[in-house]
Amino acid sequence: MYIREKIEEQIKEIMANALNKSVEEGVLSIETMPDLFLEMPREKEHGEYSTNVAMQLPRQTKKSPRFIAETLVGYMETEGSYIDAIEIAGPGFINFKLKKTWQYSALKDIAVLKENYGRSDKNKGKTFNMEFISANPTGPMHMGNARGGAIGDILAAVAGWTGYEVTREFYINDAGNQIVKFGDSLDVRYRQLLGETVDFPKDGYQGDDITEHMKDFIGLKGDQYLTLESDARKKILVEYALEKNLTQIKKDLETYGIYYDVWFSEQSLYDSGAIESTLELLKKGGYAFEEDGAVWFKATSFGSDKDDVLIRANGIPTYFMADIAYHMDKFLNRKFDRCINVWGADHHGHVARLKGALTAVGVNAGQFDVVIMQLVRLLRNGEVARMSKRQGKAIALTDLIDEVGVDATRFFFNLRSPDSHFDFDLDLAIEESSDNPVFYVQYAHARICSIIRQMEEEVDKTVPLDYTRLTEKEEFHLLETLSLFPNEILIAEERLDPSRITRYTIELASAFHSFYNACHVRIEDPILMKARVALIEGTQQVIQNSLGILGVSAPERM
Incomplete structure (x- = not known):
């Protein structure tokens, strides 16, 4: 404790x-x-x-x-x-x-626990599923996924620090209308490249990646599928392009510092019969009914102002139907104790109806939460930035990382709570000054490492380590800030707000800089010098721990 x-x-x-x-x-x-x-x-x-x-x-x-x-x-x-x-x-x-003496206990805890300072057993023995990004695999990762990636990955880390057994999960939308549209787009581009005159679908995917995929495919397979029946050809093209896209998505995310434990295929819900079994469960409970040739969910039984379609009149399940089956699988089959999703603001209205559907199939909806994420504007020179090299209107995740680096990208996306709009200043993100928050924090860590290296031989190991010699207000402020770290982790997990860790890290760096400007570490008093070295060593450890949660590096030299 x-x-x-x-x-x-x-x-x-x-x-x-x-x-x-x-x-x-x-x-x-x-x-x-x-x-x-x-x-x-x-x-x-x-x-x-x-x-x-x-x-x-x-x-x-x-x-x-x-x-x-x-x-x-x-x-x-x-x-x-x-x-x-x-x-x-x-x-x-x-x-x-x-009493002032309580603050010394935090330093003692840090000295003992080191890289584990801040961890707790609050949720030990419980399982936690963090599903985030879950982008359509019909194209490269873009800016819309970048903030959700940082939010989800850091929330997963925070949950792990509170004792949860965490599973990071990516839900692959490889079924439904967007895949049909993807297949149509690939098929037309394939035929066009092989000399056919055919109009491109008005709502098709027109990115350069579609053309590049089909050029590569033709290079491998030639025109052997040109005479194949249309649906069979589309299936082959989709399988080829999806594998390429998923490979690139995984590579891009790993560059971003994100590694998933589970890649869950939406198509597997259809193949396994999960859609049908979930629908039967809803019907059995009296929460599904037929009308106008479609099957509906009684969302009005759970506070919604209208019911929702589960199976369209043409027999094709809606995304909502698949979503119910997917989350039912998480709770009833894989038995997670808590499931959190990160969704964009446009999905806000979907939360209540999904919780209602989960309740209908016997899931405790209180174990399910959604972090709603607002959009971010990228600014350069005070104006909205246009950065994409490859994706037309979409700004690619890799373009952003190339521009400012992984550390700044992850740090800046968590400067505000997920439900806040904010502007990402590209110029500030690469600026080497105290105005740049990630540089400010990393510089504090590097400065401490430098002091410790320089004073390694100067600290008298024969004198006692007496924390009570730390009596200056800047020392007490730094001690108090160090003591807050475990609480900040617990609050971040409870409120699903990873920005608390980012803000705390900035506050800790600020407390250190204030101490450093007011209190000399290299002094003639050997006992006080040893205590101050212990104080900055504890600070260095906590900055490293907090940056570790954020997935940001803690450089020893800058």
Whole structure:
């Protein structure tokens, strides 16, 4: 248990004891004990923790919040605790100020746990499925996938740090209308390249990659499939191009630092009979009905304003039908304890109806969540950037990585919470200055490594390591920031917000730079020097750990 967990547990126990004693002695009349919540005040002068428990009790006690707060504080026994002082603020907030010595415990934990500092067993024994990107394999990876890739991969890492057994999964949309359109596009381009005069589909895929695939295919196979029946030829062309595309997608994602455990084929749901069995389950439960030749899901039974088509009148299942079968497979067949998807903002309306359908087939929809991701604008010189070398209107993921590098790409895409719009400044991402947040953090790490190398022979190993010699406000601020890391991981996982780790890493780098500017490490006092070296070694380790979660390198020299 980390120091902040110990402190929070201790304060809550003190609060609970005070509540119980006030009730036992008849000062307060409480029928239902309130939940005890602690928060960290924004203003440091208010202490390290605060509670609004007194605000929750006026209705029960028939007393004012201020009276309740004063009563509870009077019953709080803090001897031998981390608490230095308790103050009441405003109408009844109770603020807890801690003894300074608690902050040294974080440094001790880091020294012992090293690369594991920040990990917890909160979700040990549970399984976690992180499905993200899941782009149509009908073309190369593009900018629309880049942010989702960073968000999903970092959320998966965060989940792993909280104890989950994590599976990263890519859902391959290799069935349905988009594959039909893909096959039509390949077929026409194949025939055109072999001399036939045939019009290209109006809604077909017109990227250069379609032409290149068919040129390569003709180079390998010639015109031997030209006389083949159309559907059979399209099937062959699609299989060839999909394999090429998936190989390139995997390569691009690995360049981006993303490695999947499972590549799940949508087509496998059809081949295995999962679509049919899921449909039968919905019918059996009374949640599917036929109308106008189509089969519908009773979405209105789960709060939707309209029902949704599962099987079209032409007999072809909708994407929604496949999605139900796919998520049912995750929960009922593969038995994941928690499943998270990263979707674009245009899928927002799909969340509630899918949760309703999962409930209909017996899944606890509370175990399923969707991170809705807003779009990002790429800017260069203050204007929207046009970067693509190959994809026409689409900006390729590889173009972005070529431009600013993997580190900046992943870091910048997580500067804001997933549901926030933001502008990705390409000029700033490659700027070597403190204005560039990823450079700022990496430079802090490299600077610490440099100091440690230079002072390796100067630290007197015979003197004791005394953390209590760290007494400057910048030292305490850095210690306090280091202590926050385990909490930030837990909160990021609970709120599905990986940007908390990015922001924390920037705050830690800032705390280090402030310390470095105010406190010399190379000094004549050998005991204080040793303590300060230990402090920056702990900082170096936590920056490395946090950058590791982000999938960003921690350079030792810059």
